[in-house]
């Protein structure tokens with residue numbers, strides 16, 4: 001397995017309440033020239049967690065940090081007008097916390113980060129440091 005020192009959280013940058021799947025993101029990312037979906041895990045609106053790219057493979061989600069990280073994406077992140085917003089449902093919040101805890105057991109050296117710590121982006125549209133450190 002790769003050395004993992006970061007769990008990086010993302011949003012799908014889709015509008016609040018709209019359901020999208022791993023297959024949708026896989027299609028969007030292939031259209032951008034990636035081999036397949038760039039995230040390792042995707043959290044749907046109902047809190048279910050779905051597998052994207054295999055964890056053993058380097059992701060495509062955070063420039064400069066892909067080699068040693070796991071990418072997690074929740075569906076949402078924009079309000080109805082398309083502006084950044086923390087749109088996480090209660091089920092998504094619970095699922096992200098549970099998934100991060102599970103990953104930290106398997107990758108004890110990993111810390112949880114938001115994409116916006118590494119790029120001039122709003123993603124994942126909530127304060128990861130406040131919730132996870």
Ligand SMILES: [Zn+2]
Nearest residue numbers: 010011115123
């Ligand atoms: Zn992101």
